Amino acid sequence: MDKISVDVAIVGGGIMGCSAALALRKAGLTVALFDKGLCGAQASGVNAGGVRQQGRHVTEMPMTRRAAKIWPRLHEILGEDIEFRQVGHMRLARSEADVEMLEKHAAMAREHDLHLQLLSGKVVQEMFPWVGRKIAGASLAVEDGHANPRLVAPAFARAARAHGADIREFTPVESAQWTGQHFEIEAPDLQVKARHLVNAAGAWAGKFLSLFGESAPLTLRTPNLFVTEPVSYFMTKSIAVCGGAVYFRQVERGNVVLGGGPGWGDLTIERARNRADTTLGQFQRAAELVPELEGLQIIRSWSGLEGDLPDKLPIVGMSRTTPNLIHAFGFCGHGFQLGPAMGEIICELVCEGRSQTPIDAFCISRFDTQAVEQKRTAGATH
Amino acid sequence: MKETIVIVGAGPAGVRAAETLVEAGLALIVLDESARAGGQIYRQPPHGAERPAEKLYGSEAGKARAIHTALEQIRPRVDYRPGTLVWNCFQGKLNTLHDNAQGILPFDRLIIATGAFDRVIPFPGWTLPGVFTLGGAQIALKSQGIAIGKRTVLVGAGPLLPLVASQYLEAGAEIAAVLDVTPFKAKIAALQRMMAMPAMVRRGLSYLSKIRRAGVPMMYGVRSLAVAGDRRVEGLAWTDHRGRRHQVACDAVGASFGLKPEMQLADLAGCDFRFDELTRQWLPVVGAGGRSSVPGVYFAGDCSAIGGADVAELTGIRAALSVLEDRGTPKPQQLRQLETELARHARFRAGIEAAYPFPNHLIDGIDDSLMVCRCEGVSAGDLRANFVKSGAPEVNRLKSFTRVGMGRCQGRVCGAVAAEILAAKSGLPLPEVGRLRGQHPIKPIPLVAGKQS
Numbered sequence: 001m002d003k004i005s006v007d008v009a010i011v012g013g014g015i016m017g018c019s020a021a022l023a024l025r026k027a028g029l030t031v032a033l034f035d036k037g038l039c040g041a042q043a044s045g046v047n048a049g050g051v052r053q054q055g056r057h058v059t060e061m062p063m064t065r066r067a068a069k070i071w072p073r074l075h076e077i078l079g080e081d082i083e084f085r086q087v088g089h090m091r092l093a094r095s096e097a098d099v100e101m102l103e104k105h106a107a108m109a110r111e112h113d114l115h116l117q118l119l120s121g122k123v124v125q126e127m128f129p130w131v132g133r134k135i136a137g138a139s140l141a142v143e144d145g146h147a148n149p150r151l152v153a154p155a156f157a158r159a160a161r162a163h164g165a166d167i168r169e170f171t172p173v174e175s176a177q178w179t180g181q182h183f184e185i186e187a188p189d190l191q192v193k194a195r196h197l198v199n200a201a202g203a204w205a206g207k208f209l210s211l212f213g214e215s216a217p218l219t220l221r222t223p224n225l226f227v228t229e230p231v232s233y234f235m236t237k238s239i240a241v242c243g244g245a246v247y248f249r250q251v252e253r254g255n256v257v258l259g260g261g262p263g264w265g266d267l268t269i270e271r272a273r274n275r276a277d278t279t280l281g282q283f284q285r286a287a288e289l290v291p292e293l294e295g296l297q298i299i300r301s302w303s304g305l306e307g308d309l310p311d312k313l314p315i316v317g318m319s320r321t322t323p324n325l326i327h328a329f330g331f332c333g334h335g336f337q338l339g340p341a342m343g344e345i346i347c348e349l350v351c352e353g354r355s356q357t358p359i360d361a362f363c364i365s366r367f368d369t370q371a372v373e374q375k376r377t378a379g380a381t382h
Numbered sequence: 383m384k385e386t387i388v389i390v391g392a393g394p395a396g397v398r399a400a401e402t403l404v405e406a407g408l409a410l411i412v413l414d415e416s417a418r419a420g421g422q423i424y425r426q427p428p429h430g431a432e433r434p435a436e437k438l439y440g441s442e443a444g445k446a447r448a449i450h451t452a453l454e455q456i457r458p459r460v461d462y463r464p465g466t467l468v469w470n471c472f473q474g475k476l477n478t479l480h481d482n483a484q485g486i487l488p489f490d491r492l493i494i495a496t497g498a499f500d501r502v503i504p505f506p507g508w509t510l511p512g513v514f515t516l517g518g519a520q521i522a523l524k525s526q527g528i529a530i531g532k533r534t535v536l537v538g539a540g541p542l543l544p545l546v547a548s549q550y551l552e553a554g555a556e557i558a559a560v561l562d563v564t565p566f567k568a569k570i571a572a573l574q575r576m577m578a579m580p581a582m583v584r585r586g587l588s589y590l591s592k593i594r595r596a597g598v599p600m601m602y603g604v605r606s607l608a609v610a611g612d613r614r615v616e617g618l619a620w621t622d623h624r625g626r627r628h629q630v631a632c633d634a635v636g637a638s639f640g641l642k643p644e645m646q647l648a649d650l651a652g653c654d655f656r657f658d659e660l661t662r663q664w665l666p667v668v669g670a671g672g673r674s675s676v677p678g679v680y681f682a683g684d685c686s687a688i689g690g691a692d693v694a695e696l697t698g699i700r701a702a703l704s705v706l707e708d709r710g711t712p713k714p715q716q717l718r719q720l721e722t723e724l725a726r727h728a729r730f731r732a733g734i735e736a737a738y739p740f741p742n743h744l745i746d747g748i749d750d751s752l753m754v755c756r757c758e759g760v761s762a763g764d765l766r767a768n769f770v771k772s773g774a775p776e777v778n779r780l781k782s783f784t785r786v787g788m789g790r791c792q793g794r795v796c797g798a799v800a801a802e803i804l805a806a807k808s809g810l811p812l813p814e815v816g817r818l819r820g821q822h823p824i825k826p827i828p829l830v831a832g833k834q835s
Contacts, residue, residue, distance in 0.1 A: 297829075298826060
């Protein structure tokens, strides 16, 4: 039996947990991180790799802005190329109503110092002739881009380890409790004493709520991703579309990565699979936006397991039941870009109990109110 | 009860399975990727390019004709769909592609008869134009009546080597050398076991004598292969079992090192796999009567373990009998005789595996500069360097970091070699580094508008 004692224990080796491990080490705290499998193997590693600020909810703007300042120098921080390319992200509008929505969004973003360029359908045609003709307009975020999701979380883990963090893969946390002074955490052949505990367990985070008498309506999300054969590089922007769940981008080597819609997953057996029907539908939708995609071959598909919440916002902040317990999970498929900032935010929560970035909107208690209201509604109907 | 029974593959295994089920009065669907039945071993040329069976299949002409005829005879009673790629299996449904149209086929019972594929091990120059697998060389001959080159060297580690050599000679092609990367003494040691099937041994010897009579050099225990040429094949160099270096001029090389089952469909269907120490590969777990670990899914032929065409016919019948048995038919009489015959084949097969032991020396000789994954341009050095940096403990992790096996072939060609390299570099036993997880599509599928069915 191995016994260790650290300032902070982190459950979950996704991008949130790994970037937190690095930030906490840099702040001089001792850190141990536990993952039941390999770091970055689930939602952090299987997502579409979009590093995107536009299209986010207003409450996420401070967080996404903070992350956007880190991404351009992330390769220096991590000491390796994580294939971040600031190619720009373009959200397409198919109707005047969509255009109006983009305008409203751009006005909101401007207040957070994110300057989105609104393009008319005609300008889109001129600038990006590979976009289909049915486009009414677009919003272009030049700072946005993409990175290789398979590399980022493991790179954070390596950097954290190089800074002295104790990163333990294949180490499933079986139990955790607060003694009044510290946490006692158990994994096979391992006992951990920690002053702080970070729940960054993604789709598996629910277990670390119930251990501390908390709950959230966390469900399973299975991103549905696939990729085409490589073709000459032509799609110079990452693409998303208003109201349509399809998104795609072309990497320099030529493959087009596409995603959107549900895959299939089962948390009990820890399996996720790409759904063929979703994939074929998404490919069709993408080809309507970018006709050149037609005729390309799909060569590979994948999925993974991710936490989802009803309002499509994450849970980030202090536990309501247990001191020194910090939650950061349920990013609903759009946590990748936030990862580098989230490490710093978690570090601030550990060190100061609060973050300089507003995160109140992500408090777990927001679901308490809902639960109360639901109960009230249910009571009224009886 | 009306059930949908689907057979995937119309080689000797699939055709015999179909025939057995039709004789029992069952309706079934046969999906085959090829335009014409026969599988790889009894592949038929395209319509209009027919040649006599004796020319195409030599001593096996009778068996080939029998398979082709069997399918023709049951055709009126079978929903036979040639030219249909099965690219996914999930929750009791197959995704198919026929003439660029997508289809979904729910099934109650599935017989997987998807055959086998060449086992590829990289050697210097293996990606040059003019290098084919032995199976590829054979397909060129059977399908199009052409040789892969004007002057060809054939290299192998299995019974396909003398077979392809004799077929090429029979067709009048020039063979510069026939090189076996496994030792001659292994054949001698395995002879007794192979004599479980004397006719097979005689057939093998007839191929060898044909090669000898043609005056083609035939060498065993060949090592350190290297293709000469910058832009295409100009020759092949090798070291013989005494350590002498040789080189011949040629414009084509047919080289592969045994066979591996085409098991992606079994993988996507959720079948259990096991590591086979003898052949150093992962194979689906085959239970009694050819049953897989998934109820309602059966194996026939080389797709679950390499046995050859004769075994494929027998296991095709066996899978069909298991379907009948699982539907409540009393245990068929044939089954016992079938199992006896299969046991004899298994003894022979053990002899073959011993006669052609896995050529570890080729794996050991893979230099850092050698391309392992040609789709994604990943070299052996890239894999080894990544292990040093990342400590990837299994091959899917290595894939995730390096892109090995992420290209068009989805690791069918390079996956097993990547695992070998990772095992050697990490010091982990090969089974522990695992195998690439199956993902659809089994083969690339195109997007064609308005062709969704």
